[in-house]
Amino acid sequence: MTWELAIQQFEIHLQLERSLAENSILAYGSDLRKLCQFIELRQLGLSPLTLQTTHLRDFLMYLYELGIGATSQARILSAIRGFYQFLLLEGYLETDPTKLVERPVLGRKLPHTLSVHEIEILFGTIDHSTAMGMRNRAMLETLYSSGLRVSELISLRMSDIYFEEMFLQVLGKGNKQRLVPIGKIALKYLRIYIEEVRIHFPIKKEAANCVFLNKRGSKMSRVMVFLIIKELASKAGLQQEISPHTFRHSFATHLVEGGADLRAVQAMLGHESITTTEIYTHLDRSYLQQTIHEFHPRS
Known part of the structure; x- marks a missing residue:
C-alpha cells in the first residue's frame, strides 16, 4: 500500500464516516503528507504498514529542528494517530506504531482579546454611509455578539436568523448545528443591512440564501473578512x-469577566470539551485580585 493511496482512503473515511468539513479533511491530508516528505527526504523507503515508533520519534525531532512549535507538532501527531486508527479499523495493521509516541508538551497560549473600548473604537472607524460599510458593521457586530468562527459567519443563511427569538442557527465544526443567542445591537444592524442594503446587491442565484455578500452578489470569502478587519484595525490605530477569531475570543472573555457560567459559554462557542473554554478564566484574575484586596480581612 502506497502512502498516497492510504491517505486518499483515509480522506474518504473522514468525509463519509466522520462527516468532517472539507477544510478539516485538507488539513489532515496536509499533515500526513509532511510525514511522507520526511520519509522521502531521509530515503527510508517505508510504507504506511512498515513505519515504526522510532521513525515517528525521529519525525517529531525533525519538526522540532525545523522550528515547528509544540502545538503544531501535537496537531500533526494527532492526524497521524487518526490515520493509524483507521488502518487498524480496516484490518491493514494489528499494532499501532503511534501508541508509544509521547505527545509534545504544550504551553497554554492565552488568546489575544480586545477590550470593550477597543471594539468601540474599531466599530467607530466604519463608514456607515456606504453599502459595504453597513455590511461590515452588521458582520462584525454578529461576530462579536455571538462568538462565531469566520467559517460560520460566511456560511450564515437568511433562514438561520430568528429575529423575534434573538437566536442564530449555526453550522459549526463537523457539521454540528447549535443555537446561539444574538444581542439587540447586532440584530439592529443585521436588520438594516438585510432590509435596506442587501436588497440592492446583484445577488447571484447560488448565494440567494447567504446573509453576507460581496459587492458582486456572491458569498463572502474568509480572506475578504480577514482583510476588512485588518484595514479597520489599521484605521483605528x-x-x-x-x-476574525479575535472577536470570538473577546466575546468569550467579556462573558466570563461578566460572570457568565463556563458551561453556557462552552455551548455558545460550540466547544466539545470544557477544557477548551477554561482558557478564558485567566482573564478574570485582575478582578479576583481586586476583590481580595478590597474585602479580605488579611489584605
Whole structure:
C-alpha cells in the first residue's frame, strides 16, 4: 500500500464516516503528507504498514529542528494517530506504531482579546454611509455578539436568523448545528443591512440564501473578512494583530469577566470539551485580585 493511496482512503473515511468539513479533511491530508516528505527526504523507503515508533520519534525531532512549535507538532501527531486508527479499523495493521509516541508538551497560549473600548473604537472607524460599510458593521457586530468562527459567519443563511427569538442557527465544526443567542445591537444592524442594503446587491442565484455578500452578489470569502478587519484595525490605530477569531475570543472573555457560567459559554462557542473554554478564566484574575484586596480581612 502506497502512502498516497492510504491517505486518499483515509480522506474518504473522514468525509463519509466522520462527516468532517472539507477544510478539516485538507488539513489532515496536509499533515500526513509532511510525514511522507520526511520519509522521502531521509530515503527510508517505508510504507504506511512498515513505519515504526522510532521513525515517528525521529519525525517529531525533525519538526522540532525545523522550528515547528509544540502545538503544531501535537496537531500533526494527532492526524497521524487518526490515520493509524483507521488502518487498524480496516484490518491493514494489528499494532499501532503511534501508541508509544509521547505527545509534545504544550504551553497554554492565552488568546489575544480586545477590550470593550477597543471594539468601540474599531466599530467607530466604519463608514456607515456606504453599502459595504453597513455590511461590515452588521458582520462584525454578529461576530462579536455571538462568538462565531469566520467559517460560520460566511456560511450564515437568511433562514438561520430568528429575529423575534434573538437566536442564530449555526453550522459549526463537523457539521454540528447549535443555537446561539444574538444581542439587540447586532440584530439592529443585521436588520438594516438585510432590509435596506442587501436588497440592492446583484445577488447571484447560488448565494440567494447567504446573509453576507460581496459587492458582486456572491458569498463572502474568509480572506475578504480577514482583510476588512485588518484595514479597520489599521484605521483605528490598533497595533496588535487582529483577526476574525479575535472577536470570538473577546466575546468569550467579556462573558466570563461578566460572570457568565463556563458551561453556557462552552455551548455558545460550540466547544466539545470544557477544557477548551477554561482558557478564558485567566482573564478574570485582575478582578479576583481586586476583590481580595478590597474585602479580605488579611489584605
